[in-house]
Amino acid sequence: MYPTPKTSEFRLMLWGALAAFCTYACMYAFRRAITAATFDGMAFWGVNYKIWLITFQVFGYAVSKLIGIKVVSEMRASQRVVYLLGFVGMAELALLGFAVVPAPYNIPFLFLNGLPLGMVYGTVLSFLEGRRQTDALVAGLTASFIFASGFVKTVGKTLLNNGITEFWMPFVTGLLFTLPLLLSVWALAKLPPPTESDKAERTERTSMNAADRGRFIQTFSVGLVLFIVAYVFLTAFRDFRDNFAPEILQAAGVNDPLIFTQSETTVSVVILLLMATLRWVKDNWRAFYVINGLLILGGLTVGVSTWLFQQGLLSAGVWFTLTGVGLYLAYVPCNGLYFERFVAAFKYVSTVSFVVTLADWWGYLGTVAVLLYKNFGQPDISFLDFFIYAGYVLAVLYVVLIVTSFGYFRKKYEA
DSSP states (O other), rough: OOHHHHHHHHHHHHHHHHHHHHHHHOOOOOHTTTGGGTTTTTTTTTTEHHHHHHHHHHHHHHHHHHHHHHHHHHOOOGGGGHHHHHHHHHHHHHHHHHHHHHHTTTTTHHHHHHHHHHHHHHHHHHHHHTTHHHHHHHHHHHHHEEEEEEEEHHHHHHHHTOOTTTTHHHHHHHHHTTHHHHOOOOHHHTTTOOHHHHHHHHOOOOOOHHHHHHHHHHTTHHHHHHHHHHHHHHHHHHHHHHHTTHHHHHHHOOTTTTHHHHHHHHHHHHHHHHOOOOOOOOOOHHHHHHHHHHHHHHHHHHHHHHHHHTTTTSOHHHHHHHHHHHHHHHHHHTHHHHHHHHHHHHHBHHHHHHHHHHHHHHHHHHHHHHHHHHIIIISSOHHHHHHHHHHHHHHIOOOOHHHHHHHHHHHHHHO
16 A cells, blocks of 8 residues: 555654654753753852853854854755754763863853854754645744753753762763764654645745845845844743743742653643644745734733732742743744745745744844843842743733734735
8 A cells, every 4th residue: 555645744744843853852952951950059250150151051052043144044955964963062072071171161161062052953944944844843843942941951950869960960961862863863864855846835945145145134124123122032031941940940939850841841732732733724924924923922921921920820830831831832933933934925935044043143142131131230139030020021022022023024915
């Protein structure tokens, strides 16, 4: 019995989604394990040691996004696997340096760790974009960093509880995920290129040189600026929640290490199901319309759940999970689906990897700014209180900016 086109399409979708999920989830082990450690009582030059580490790592990640605007958008399909493995290998070597060199001289190794990893997402996304199944494939990819964020923290906490020091734990965590990463990248490389039917429905995707990138930005300048400013708020909020989840939950009275996996697994399942359903929306502009509605709903969910928590109507665990649902309801579409449908609706020959990497560059600069503001502008406020106030800021400013940017794009589409 030969497979029908529909069964072949389903197999490709399942294979690609699982490969993308596993590849990016494994990468998180090389990046996020450090957040499971608290480094209690350590400070240098008046700054909390963990804030030094996270700031350097995020700055490296931001610089990586800037480099990736060129590297990822110009990368040929034949280069993707080598680049992926090279990026992660460099990050693991940096973690070895962090373990061997004593504090505070090991802080710059976190910059070197983040420097290559910022280009991993755009590279993985380039395997998936421009297909009729892209919505489902990207749903699998984006669900990975929600699940992996909690899972890697649980692995890291488990290693710490079993005698691995806070300095060696990130490197050991990376070693545990090396073989799964190799298998996942192999599976990702087996995906066939987009078909002619894919190109007809979703618009052809090509690499973009500097002139191509400039024309794209000029064509959609106002809407892109509004969206990217909104995305800066969103990324900074997301990274603060992710990087300081142990401190936030500890201040709220939650000390169970399994809470990270439990909350983020719940969030990833909810978001995965919601994003995967978008594949049934064939009209690209209608899908873009729906996605913008989800972004707005996500921002409002963060604000409302935070208010309910402060009123004593939600437990800390439920509130933390709901902030994750709202956050990722807004964040996940921005990491592929938003621009996938945007490019297809406007029929603009380009690559989604470029514009996602561009937005990420500004987003991670925002994260660095928030970390510096927390340490120097609000040094006495707890991580919990800072996170609560940030939730309200996000709920208002993010929603206003997204509504305004969509209004611009709608006028341009209807013109």
